[in-house]
Amino acid sequence: MRSIIISTILLCSGLHIFGQEIxxxxxxxxxxxxxxxxxxxxxxxxxxHREFRDxxxxxxxxxxxxxxxxxxxLIWIPQFHxxxxxxxxxxxxxxxxxxxxxxxxxxxxxxxxxxxxxxxxFHPDVAARFGFYSNPFEVKFNMVLDSRIYLLPGFSIQTxxxxxxxxxxxxxxxYLSPAPSMLHYMFxxxxxxxxxxxxxxxxYDRYGLDFQYRYQKPDRRFSFGLESGLTGFYRFYRDGYRxxxxxxxxxxxxxxxxxxxxxxSLRLSAGRFLFEDYxxxxxxxxxxxxxxxxxxxxQTDIGSTAGFQFAFQLFPGKIFRTKRVEVRTTEAFRxxxxxxxxxxxxKKFRIGMERLADALRQF
Amino acid sequence: MLKKLFFxxxxxxxxxxxxxxxxxxxxxxxxTPGTAWEEDYHLGSNFAVIPWxxxxxxxxxxxxxxxxxxxxxxxxxxxxxxLSIAHRPKMADRIGVxxxxxxxxxxxxxxxxxxxxxxxxxxxxxxTSPVMHHDYLVxxxxxxxxxxxxxxxxxxxxxxVVRKLPGKDNFFNSLHLDRKEDxxxxxxxxxxxxxxxxxxxxxxxxxLEYDTRTLNIGGFLKIKDRFYAHIFNFEASSxxxxxxxxxxxxxxxxxxxxDAKHNN
Numbered sequence: 001m002r003s004i005i006i007s008t009i010l011l012c013s014g015l016h017i018f019g020q021e022i023x024x025x026x027x028x029x030x031x032x033x034x035x036x037x038x039x040x041x042x043x044x045x046x047x048x049h050r051e052f053r054d055x056x057x058x059x060x061x062x063x064x065x066x067x068x069x070x071x072x073x074l075i076w077i078p079q080f081h082x083x084x085x086x087x088x089x090x091x092x093x094x095x096x097x098x099x100x101x102x103x104x105x106x107x108x109x110x111x112x113x114x115x116x117x118x119x120x121x122f123h124p125d126v127a128a129r130f131g132f133y134s135n136p137f138e139v140k141f142n143m144v145l146d147s148r149i150y151l152l153p154g155f156s157i158q159t160x161x162x163x164x165x166x167x168x169x170x171x172x173x174x175y176l177s178p179a180p181s182m183l184h185y186m187f188x189x190x191x192x193x194x195x196x197x198x199x200x201x202x203x204y205d206r207y208g209l210d211f212q213y214r215y216q217k218p219d220r221r222f223s224f225g226l227e228s229g230l231t232g233f234y235r236f237y238r239d240g241y242r243x244x245x246x247x248x249x250x251x252x253x254x255x256x257x258x259x260x261x262x263x264x265s266l267r268l269s270a271g272r273f274l275f276e277d278y279x280x281x282x283x284x285x286x287x288x289x290x291x292x293x294x295x296x297x298x299q300t301d302i303g304s305t306a307g308f309q310f311a312f313q314l315f316p317g318k319i320f321r322t323k324r325v326e327v328r329t330t331e332a333f334r335x336x337x338x339x340x341x342x343x344x345x346x347k348k349f350r351i352g353m354e355r356l357a358d359a360l361r362q363f
Numbered sequence: 364m365l366k367k368l369f370f371x372x373x374x375x376x377x378x379x380x381x382x383x384x385x386x387x388x389x390x391x392x393x394x395t396p397g398t399a400w401e402e403d404y405h406l407g408s409n410f411a412v413i414p415w416x417x418x419x420x421x422x423x424x425x426x427x428x429x430x431x432x433x434x435x436x437x438x439x440x441x442x443x444x445x446l447s448i449a450h451r452p453k454m455a456d457r458i459g460v461x462x463x464x465x466x467x468x469x470x471x472x473x474x475x476x477x478x479x480x481x482x483x484x485x486x487x488x489x490x491t492s493p494v495m496h497h498d499y500l501v502x503x504x505x506x507x508x509x510x511x512x513x514x515x516x517x518x519x520x521x522x523x524v525v526r527k528l529p530g531k532d533n534f535f536n537s538l539h540l541d542r543k544e545d546x547x548x549x550x551x552x553x554x555x556x557x558x559x560x561x562x563x564x565x566x567x568x569x570x571l572e573y574d575t576r577t578l579n580i581g582g583f584l585k586i587k588d589r590f591y592a593h594i595f596n597f598e599a600s601s602x603x604x605x606x607x608x609x610x611x612x613x614x615x616x617x618x619x620x621x622d623a624k625h626n627n
Contacts, residue, residue, distance in 0.1 A: 029619075029623075030619065051617070051619060052617050052619075052620075053617075054617070057616055057617050057620050060616070060620060061619065061620045061623060064620070064623050064624060064627055065623070130448075130459075130460045130463075136450075136455055136459045136460035136461075137460065261439065262439040262440060264438065264439060284438070286438045286439065288405065288613040288614045289614055289615075289616065290615070290616070290617055291613045291614070293405075293436055293438060293613070295438075295444060299534065304534045306465065306487065306489070308436070308444070308446070312613075313617055315618060316618045317617050317618050317619050318618075318619050339463065339465065339489065
């Protein structure tokens with residue numbers, strides 16, 4: 001009897017050490033909010049890795065750090081914005097929806113304030129227009145240095161400074177100003193259903209309220225969602241700021257389909273776009289991993305256009321990392337080119353982070 | 364002695380396909396498109412200068428010297444997209460950045476022992492003056508000889524082109540089918556075209572082609588499959604075109620992960 005108790009204690013402490021070892025090893029390599037749940041024959045590891053755009057890169061990285069463990073089945077549970085997405089077996093990256101038990105366990109052990117580093121993120125902000133005769137290449141290039149701080153589960157604040165580099169596009173002069181700053185709340189009310197609400201100042205000179213909903217189950221081909229918002233124009237000037245009323249309403253629903261052919265997917269969106277034009281837009285998206293390429297065409301009641309977009313993780317990624325602080329380049333730099341440079345057809349705007357559709361497509 | 368030289372040359376020839384990049388950043392020879400497919404380098408960028416005497420924008424004006432800036436993106440093993448801007452710096456105050464063109468390439472057949480590679484190229488309609496448009500089908504076959512790699516291209520450029528009529532609101536109603544020869548620069552890639560590429564060494568070669576307008580010869584150098592430099596001549600004249608091209612992979616893992624793999 002005594003030997004059974006002793007061996008049980010030893011086994012438990014051994015498991016505990018194993019869990020701590022996973023936690024500290026992963027944390028040292030940039031994984032955050034690492035939570036380890038050990039069960040009889042499998043170990044669940046929750047984590048978020050903000051340097052990588054591609055969650056598969058982070059899981060591959062985790063596999064590499066921990067090496068091969070034959071006797072224990074490892075299950076990764078990657079998070080996005082402090083929300084766990086699902087189970088992935090470390091061996092084959094097979095997806096399974098998050099179980100109720102793990103959801104409860106995460107709720108209990110999720111410590112958003114303690115478990116994340118303070119990030120300094122370099123994020124270029126580029127706007128350009130080609131085609132005006134007097135100045136064919138009009139460019140506005142700012143470097144944004146910002147951070148996202150998790151305050152409560154799924155609830156974060158993103159803010160920073162905008163450092164102007166060049167501007168031949170609009171009337172804004174070159175001086176330091178606040179970067180787009182917003183409060184953001186993401187949660188998953190039901191398995192594979194996600195909601196995100198942001199309020200503050202965004203990119204593309206918009207401010208206001210933004211709402212996103214998405215259903216995305218990574219092992220299903222179809223996903224759908226809704227993006228909506230109430231926004232206005234704002235811009236900082238040397239002597240303060242100017243705003244227009246917050247009275248632009250947009251609402252765009254979409255259905256996306258992963259073709260299963262070489263990671264190509266199609267997305268059909270329809271609704272009322274940013275400049276209150278009604279119409280449709282179709283996207284073809286290719287995922288390379290850290291890079292997404294897209295082509296699109298759209299037609300609304302103010303005109304039609306076509307163009308391309310891309311999003312990628314900026315090189316080199318991590319620049320500097322300690323226990324408390326990380327300096328890195330952005331995980332997602334996104335840019336869109338429209339052939340029609342005169343009419344803002346079917347415009348959307350960036351909120352300062354990847355939209356749910358673009359982030360969840362990666363999983 | 365000669366045999367030895369042959370052997371050395373044959374040794375230097377890489378076993379992969381020979382590919383060059385044409386003036387619009389697409390796989391091809393100098394002014395004509397080809398069938399090569401960059402499977403590992405999904406993104407390409409190209410810069411080319413075409414002298415005014417042989418500019419696609421036909422008017423006897425020295426202002427027509429054209430700089431081509433292009434980006435090529437490989438979406439899949441069967442579809443590629445190319446965006447080109449034909450910038451005429453001496454006319455920039457009048458025409459702005461220049462004509463933009465978006466086109467697609469589709470690979471219909473891969474090359475096999477007795478089967479040529481077949482590629483179809485289509486321009487996206489939308490220009491009121493579709494000078495840069497070309498729609499074509501091209502076949503090619505490569506041969507490995509003891510003297511190096513030889514590649515033969517044969518293609519047919521559509522004599523018809525879709526033009527957008529100005530001043531119409533609805534995009535689809537504004538499209539109009541025209542004969543290419545009725546438009547300016549109508550004799551480029553209009554009908555049968557073809558060419559030969561010859562690579563005696565793995566880092567460069569010679570090219571000869573007929574683009575339905577002119578007969579061109581040229582040479583190129585390359586570093587692996589990543590960087591290319593071309594120089595070519597039109598109609599044995601004193602006018603030269605040049606182009607430089609760089610190709611990049613897009614499926615690389617993030618640096619931290621690559622470093623970790625490297626250290627493991």
